[in-house]
Amino acid sequence: MVDCKLVILGFGSVGQGVANVVAMKKAMISKEYGVDLKVVAAADSSTSAICAEGLDEKLLVSTKKETGKLGNYPEYGSDIVGIDLLDAVDYDILIEATPTNIKTAEPAKSLTLKAFADGKDVVTSNKGHLALFYKEMHEAKEKAGVEFKFEASVGGAMPIINLCQYNLASCGISSIKGILNGTTNYILSRMTSEGTTYENTLKESQQLGIAETDPTQDVEGIDAACKVVILANVLGIDATYSDVEVRGISNITLDAIELAKQEGYYVKLIGEVSKNGLKVSPRLVKQNSPYAIDGTLNLATVTTDLAGDITVIGKGAGSIETASAMISDLISILKLKY
Amino acid sequence: MVDCKLVILGFGSVGQGVANVVAMKKAMISKEYGVDLKVVAAADSSTSAICAEGLDEKLLVSTKKETGKLGNYPEYGSDIVGIDLLDAVDYDILIEATPTNIKTAEPAKSLTLKAFADGKDVVTSNKGHLALFYKEMHEAKEKAGVEFKFEASVGGAMPIINLCQYNLASCGISSIKGILNGTTNYILSRMTSEGTTYENTLKESQQLGIAETDPTQDVEGIDAACKVVILANVLGIDATYSDVEVRGISNITLDAIELAKQEGYYVKLIGEVSKNGLKVSPRLVKQNSPYAIDGTLNLATVTTDLAGDITVIGKGAGSIETASAMISDLISILKLKY
Secondary structure (H helix, E strand, O other), rough: OOEEEEEEEEHHHHHHHHHHHHHHHHHHHHHOOOOEEEEEEHHHHOEEEEOOOOOOOHHHHHHHHHHOHHHHHOOOOOOOHHHHHHOOOOOEEEOOHHHHHHHHOOOOHHHHHHHHHHOOEEEOOOOHHHHHHHHHHHHHHHHHOOOEEEEEOOOOOOOOOHHHHHOOOOOOEEEEEEEOOHHHHHHHHHHHHHHOOHHHHHHHHHHHHOOOOHHHHHOOOHHHHHHHHHHHHHHHOOOOOEEEEEEOHHHHHHHHHHHHHHOOEEEEEEEEEEOOOEEEEEEEEOOHHHHOOOOEEEEEEEEEEEOOOEEEEEEEEOOOHHOOOOHHHHHHHHHHHH | OOOEEEEEEEOOHHHHHHHHHHHHHHHHHHHHOEEEEEOOOOOOOOEEOOOOOOHHHHHHHHHHHHOHHHHOOOOEEEEOOOOHHHOOOOOEEEEEOOOOOOOOOOOOHHHHHHHHOOOOOEEOOOHHHHHHHHHHHHHHHHOOOOOOHHHHHHHOOOOOOEEEEEHHOOOEEEEEEEEEHHHHEEEEEEEEHOOOHHHHHHHHHHHOOOOOOOOOHHHOHHHHHHHHHHHHHHHOOOOOOOEEEEOOOOOOHHHHHHHHHHOOOEEEEEEEEOEEEEEEEEEEEEEEEEHHHOOOEEEEEEEEOOOOEEEEEEEEOOOHHHHHHHHHHHHHHHHHOO
16 A cells, blocks of 8 residues: 655635545545545645644544634644645645636646646646646646646536547547536526526526626636637647637627527537637527536537547536546546556 | 557457558557557458558458458468467457357457456457456456456447546446437437338338348347446446346337427437446436437436536447547557556
């Protein structure tokens, strides 16, 4: 039996999900893969908990939930965070779950490059550094000879990155198109089924916690555009955020939705990368098609040279769902290296 | 650069597809993975072509197509086949594409066990040995310490085996349910859209080459049942073919389809493995759902503990499509071992 020492940076919804999933699955992983997972450090933006023998994952989550700070973790609380933490701790894999920052990509970018430079593998849920600096990140990863996995960065639990890189490894892929943002899909679905206006539906979504207080990133298509950039790069296209033509859903009227409905269509926010470029915009999809999914589901169709079209549907967000994608990525590293 | 020497056994639609895909993709595989693929032998049921330096994949296909026998391959034709061929040739990976035999599982079973015993990896499209002897095959594979990949055995190009084993590796899976046979989905879709009887639609499907001259395996649910058994075993359930409750579509009347349609449903042949057992039967699915797919598409929904439901849709058959799944499996072995 070998140990695999994890550091979790970022302890919001996703970081807590990772801690919970490690607690749920470490016995299975030990049995199936002969590797003992140990969370040797976890940090939020200002405090951390550090213990070389391994922290209690459930206690990490309850400490954060109840006191707001990981620094209050009994005995092992600390105020060492960020790059200092990576220098202070002996670890194998960085679980990077800090908030996506689409302006600077920080702190994700610096933390990930630091881990690479130290020869560590990284599993991330972050979109910022991938959407803005995909090429730079991957060059650093190649130079370091480490693994860099980011399934959770697009579509949460919906498998799309590994689908392209692993399951469809024999295929050339000419386009990926899909519903890549759950919040807008929820809003458009509710407008369609309830006949409520955009403003009222957004308000309802915010009350339910589906849309954020500042909904800009979702409703203006910014989140979907980041995902399109990441997918483009997975296909080998050297693109960055500014290459995406983006239109969100805030101007969609109930009239437009009703008209589409009468003609057998729904309005969906579609992200696409193809030979025609990178694009996010509201588009009509046939009612009697897989694209008719409602709620917060995500969907993506991959068009290949050998396998035809492959479509995948799954939950695009959620603490445990997103963490499950990260732990599946982690297991793929264990299989390869341990 | 290392060589990877392939033997292709079975040279019908799938075997020819593999040869074609190797021809199309060997340059890419050489560039991406640093491995030169060489087909050192290929065999149909009575003849073969053997050359340690590597055969010309396109010439293999044209020889078979034009003369009916691989033995007519210029200079390297042979009548050594089956296990004798595996003894006669120095190779690394067996591509096993012989016809599925649901009574004896031969010749797939003996060929695969022979390859394992010789320490060779196997990629298969065959359902027979997996549906009848999954446990025995996997015990032999474990004992030999080799790789055994079979994505193509369920749903052709639709990724479902690796989806469960790789993409969803962190998850517990409680059920898999789906449309696992393209021929019956085509027949039921046409009966629904055209209002034609089962008998006439079957005849049309046979003329189009979608249904076979003897359609029993498809229309009686036998093919779908084999796939359900394989999926059950992938989930860790020790099941064999006789454990499946099977009902096909040959008794489905146009009346039943019309009635369902009026109520907002379609009739589909659904295969399912869950805690309630293994089952193949015609069932109603909502018109406005991903299950409403028509044509020869396949679909599967995987229900997980962490990631919720993941649904995947893809082409369930086809020479190149099925071969693409086999070459993706092959690439996963290259990544692991080369």
